[in-house]
Amino acid sequence: MRIFVKIIALAALFGTIAMPVSAQWLGPDDVVVTARSYGPIHPYRAAVEAAYGAETDPARRAILSANLDRWRALPSELGQRHLMVNVPAQEVVLWENGVPVARWDVIVGRPRTPTVSFSAEISGVNLNPWWYVPQSIVRESVGALVRNNPAEARRRGYVASGGSYRQRPGPGNALGRMKLVMPNSHSIYLHDTPARHLFDREVRTFSHGCIRVRDAMGFAARLVGVSRSELEAMAASGQTRTVSLAAPVPVHITYFTAVPGPSSQLDYLNDIYGRDPA
Template identity: 55%
Template sequence: MGTNCPIARAQPLAAATPHWSSESLAALHHAAETAPQQALPAPDLAPLVAAERLGDSAAIDHAATDLALCLARQTALGWSPASAHAAWHIADTDARIDFAGELASALGAGALEAWLSGLQPRQPGFAALLAAHAAEADPARKATLARNIERWRWLPRDPGREYLLVNAAAFRVDLWRDGKVVDSHRVIVGKVKSPTPVFSATVRGVTLNPWWDIPANIVAESVGAMVRRHPALARKRGYVWGGGRYRQRPGPGNSLGVVKLIMPNSFNVYLHDTPSKSLFDQPVRTFSHGCVRVEDPLGLAATLLGDQASRADIDRIVAAGRTTDLKLARSLPIFIAYFTAEAGADGAIAFHPDVYNRDRAMGDADDLRKPCPA
């Protein structure tokens, strides 16, 4: 028996339920029957089939509209219950889509399948993930692909012309511009006990020679004890304290290195440099307290700043040792995400270790799927 679609009634139906032509009904049946090829649940067609057997036009229109809206919302927003992505702190702007209004327009234009297809994520590698999922015979790999296809549906369908995407599972940050990766850097992410959170923010600029305002948990873990027991060593390492506040001066030993992205967020997590360069050679790079340490961060800063500051300008400021904020000409979004399977530029699928056990936290993909409608 079907269960309630978790998002089927997230928005009210249009004031007047649209009428379904025989052509549109055929297109809906095809979309529903091929939903598993889109890594979506196989919908419960019983209410629509029962209405069609009775020949009740009003019942057919209501059942078809319910089914189409559920398919549309699952295509755009995902099918998992909220508990499966409770720690995914990226607002999906697609939730603001007027699904009922767009459905009515699509039916009027005889373009139901094109509309549903257009609700898929637009990231270039998404189609490759779908194709790999359809072809995969191994149940474990197929489930991994389904989970990561679902994660793309939790992101905005159109993230913008330019954005940064951190894949914590791949230990990499990419700068996307006009649908292509134009810059890529290896990164270090949080330890298993202090994982890098999934969230989005806006990058507004870069700070060169930053001070480090030390979070309370790191003070409690290590810095506070050093200050109490070895104050001379603490001062030598650039730590200053007073009034319950602990900071570290700019310098070669600063834990943030020589550059930090300005990206205000409630997690106090940033992309920054690190003095521990050798860690980038490790295949599994889970060493931080949650922040994202970037290899060649000055190169990334120069790419982001563009005409605002040349690499030579940046190097001069760093050498002078002055804390300096440089504003980007245009702010851009950054998404700190987690994908254990992803498609490369050539369409090949790479699988990454589930270092934070977030795949497992999603549960079994088939068990989580909610057919629609009831």
């Protein structure tokens, strides 16, 4: 009975149902214990939970509640060594044994082609990758380029086969010099880019959903466990090849607008996709 009442209390806390009078005796600690049974135990999540308990402003509480919902959607085990992309922060962080050890700026999806939240597993790094053009981009631009200016399309490395299009490896390839091998149903990957000047922008929402990483070769070398020069040597031939990781690395694509800042207080980030409560 007590477990049932706790579930009712949790649902009431996040606005799913009205809390019955018989459950009013439960305190906030009961709800927090139940909430932690969903998703991972994490220092950033703990900071949001603490802020939620202390916050009195209804608008801020709604934002914190939405962020806690996003934490609960994550796997309960993130991995001893894992990557966490936070789309509003426009960054990817490498975590090892519960500690952030490195971070890189990223470019994420535009509001009309947003980067979705999901988890996957990285098994390797694809050097000098071919780009298999998604049909949405074929319809938007590449298909018309191939039809209307085939010479320019060939110069850019596009190869058409039936209704499918690929782009050869090379300096202008949309994936740059590397792409992480991370199978997923969204066709979203972390990769390099030839348009590196875009990393200098404060708001970096330019992609069709994939995640472009600053210093992608240094980033990939860190994951593989080799020096940057060693990875550069592996890619020097220009041939497409895959370098396997010693062990798979989970990657979690997240959307957190309330995160701990350097002053130990929460920072509220720009809600670039308008997902927080208004």
